[in-house]
Amino acid sequence: MRPDILNPLFAETDTLEGVGPKLKKPLEKLGLTRLRDVAYHLPERFVTRRAVETLDEAGEGEQIVIAVTVTEHRASGNRRAPYRVFAQDSAGNVLVLTFFGRASYTAKKQLPMDAKRWVAGKLDRYGDMLQIVHPDHVLEEGGETLGHLCEPVYRLSEGLTQPRVSGLVEQSLAKLPDLPEWIETHQLDKEEWPAWSDAIKLAHKGEHGKARDRLAYDELLANSLALMLVRADNRKRRGQPLMGDGGLRDKLDLPFEMTGAQTRSIREIEGDLAQEAPMLRLLQGDVGAGKTVVALAGMLIAVEASTQAALLAPTEILARQHYETMRKLAEPTGARVALLTGRDKGKVREATLMGLLDGSIDIVVGTHAIFQDKVAYKNLTMVVIDEQHRFGVGQRLMLANKGKAAPHVLAMTATPIPRTLTLAQYGELDVSKLDELPPGRQAIETRVVGQARLDEVAAGVERHITTGQQAYWVCPMVRESDFMTEDIAAAEARYAHLAERFGKDVVLVHGQLTPELKDAAMERFASGDAKVLVATTVIEVGVDVPNATLMVIEQAERFGLAQLHQLRGRVGRGAEKSVCLLVRGDTLSETARERLALMRETQDGFRLAEEDLRLRGGGELLGTRQSGDTPFSVASLDQITKLLPVAYADAQMLMEHHGGLDGARGEAARMLLYLFDRDWGVRTLRGG
CATH class of the missing domain: 3.40.50.300 (P-loop containing nucleotide triphosphate hydrolases)
Structure with missing residues (x-):
């Protein structure tokens, strides 16, 4: 159960002043449904403006604050055309304030004729005149103080403005509770990190690197702890030890000799399957390294032990490809392989379901359809998940429902992943790596x-x-x-x-x-x-x-x-x-x-993965944006690379030497898991 001290942060956004049904929708588009989400909606960047008396002092592209007097409103007959307000500075220089869409109605109210106003925004050129498009601020008095502020710029959705989001953030920050510290004192002192609530407030007020690093570390520590809890829980679970006699594997008629990496990986899988604790292993293989053969060898161990195995693929194309490959490879062994996807209907589907139930099907390959409620197995003991990055931890945990005991799980990915991100996304898994190509493969x-x-x-x-x-x-x-x-x-x-x-x-x-x-x-x-x-x-x-x-x-x-x-x-x-x-x-x-x-x-995929991480830096990373998202909303790629190994080691120390989550520091760490939505880690600890 979530600690009571955190409850104010998990209140809905409509408990904030000014948030009704109309404003709640654009907030939801940004994923801001609770006060916690608003507090962690950190600025994308900051704007520092300069207060100037006349336009002569300012340069194009500069963020400025200036006092002007309104001289003219000019509207076009076309609704899509901009609405322009003309004004003059103290030296008589003309400044055009340009508005589009609904903002024109606001402009009429904020900028009445002959009124003196302070306006703030980015100075650009419009023809032979200077303009500010959609001023960030229009104030009747005191506007010069904007020139001394480092103002946050937040990600928006339609219906939200920067001032509105800033106001909601301020309300959320005012409700931050004082939480016990989950980071060790020597780490805080060494890094000169502020306390949690101070870090969030500082992160919203300026580019305070120490504050952002501390919040990133919190998230990485939460993720590491949650993955370790899943791993520890898996080791406590009772699975079915699988001892194969090699009878089926010996009949595999492979068109090539296995590499040392394949042989080593099969041996590691065989060792895991022989244990009562269910296997939880990631098979990482470069393109063409032979993951399918390794997975099939593991599944045949399950069949040799008179049980069943299943392979889950993310797409139907991939499922059919695996089915055809495995069916051909397994044909000499006598193992019966079937395909099950959401498209299968009628008698074909019924025959497959019956075969899984009575045990006449040894191996099934398919999409999510193989784990639907109506699909029952006689004795499912091993599951292979291909393209592992497309399935979350929660989905991996649900597989336990399909076997008499918790099944052994082998996850596979054909996308070489940098070591740092492997730790971030698969920290609860043992890792086997296929870093050799089968003999005879020509360079491309x-x-x-x-x-x-x-x-x-x-x-x-x-x-x-x-x-x-x-x-x-x-x-x-x-x-x-x-x-x-x-x-x-x-x-x-x-x-x-x-x-x-x-x-x-x-x-x-x-x-x-x-x-x-x-x-x-x-x-x-x-x-x-x-x-x-x-x-x-x-x-x-x-x-x-x-x-x-x-x-x-x-x-x-x-x-x-x-x-x-x-x-x-x-x-x-x-x-x-x-x-x-x-x-x-x-x-x-x-x-x-x-x-x-x-x-x-x-053509070394593992080297390319590391280089991809280096080249993309804090920007978009292929391995996270195009091939499965990282589980992080606060930590940037640079911070993951720098801080994750430290956070992971810290989590290990907490779990192994400080009493896990039952000690004093562990109690504080429980709150951290909830703050970053890693409560599935706590549920795992409770066995729920």
Whole structure:
């Protein structure tokens, strides 16, 4: 149960003065439903203004505060046109105050004719005149004090203004309770961090780095503790030890010799399965490293022990791909493999459900459908979750309901993850890493070409498919939009263009197609009936067509390193040499240039993941934005890299040497878990 001292922070936002049903909706769009959320809605940046007497003292682009006298209101007959208020400073210089939409009504009230007002905002040029668009402040008196403030700028949604959000933040901060300290004194002194409530207040009042770091550390500590609680709870649970005799695994007819990394990972999984405590392991493998074979070997141990195993995939395309691969590999063993997705209906579905219930199906592969209420198993003991980053801790915990005992869980990801983020997202898991490629895998030649050479690229694709081989063509978007500010490659437009050239040899796949259309296109490409597959990043994982040996990625600078690496990994799966063409736009940032150079230089996904983290810094990270979000709302990427190892070690010390959450510091840490919505960690501790 949440400590009573925290209850004021978990009150709904409509308990704040001025918040009614109308204002509550835009707050909810920002995820601000409780006072706690408002208090932690930290500023994106801060604005420092300079008070000036005349416009002659100010520069274009500068944030200023100035006293003016209103001289004219000028409205246009067009509702979409701006509403302009003309004013003069003390020297007679003209300043245009420009308003759009509903703000024009406010302007009429705030800026009556001949009135003297203080206005604050960014000075820009409008034709031959200076203007401020949507002034941040319009005050009758005392406005000069705005020039001495470092004012926060908050993320907004439609219906909210900066002053309104600032007012709500002030109300929330006034209700902050005094909480016991969960960080050790020596750590606070060493880092010169303020107390919790002071840190939040300081973080809203200026760019106080120490305060922001302390709040980030709090969040990282909360996440680390919660993951450790799940891990500790898992070790206490009683699972079913699985001892295989190797009879089925020995019958696997693999077309290659296993790598040392595969053999080592299977041995680690076998050791986990033999324990009563359920396995909770992450299998991290680079593109083409052979995760599927390792997972199948683990599942066959469960079958050898006369039990069942299941593989959960995030998409139907990926589920069908795994099913076909595993069915073929497992055929010599006699293990019975089935597919179950949300699309299965009627007698086919009923037969699968019956087979799972009576045990005649050994391994099932599917989407979330395999864990629906109506799906029952005779004895499910092992679960494999592919593309682990798409499933949260809560979803992983729910799997226990499908077995007689808590099932063994093997999570897999094909996205190499930097060590720091592995700790952040999978801290409750043991980790196996496939860092070797199977023998015989050829290096993929990677080239970078300019957008101006697209016709040459298309001609190259034409020559390529006349040899009997196939090609992918990946675009950043599904279709062109009226709101696009620049030319962005769209899959539908590219498909239409290539279809004119290649006819029925081209198929299109993207996430907005119906499952039936996607499956039909993929089937044509997989069978070789279609030679070119135009797609968005929906093919990033799970597509395995050995005859496809050419990958074209249009406007490659728009993708992160990890995603480019995943896409490149769709080729190079057969005996023929493969090529990846990265088609770049005309204008590249320095980061984009370095990213594309790294793609040419290396095919080591783990190195690329670390470089991706370095290049993106505090900005968007592919591994978190495009391949599963980090669980953090306060900590920036830089702070995660700097502070997480320390927070994780601190959490371990608390759990192992300070009595866990039962000691004095642990009681304070419980509050931290609730503050950052890691209460599932506390529920796990309670066994709830």
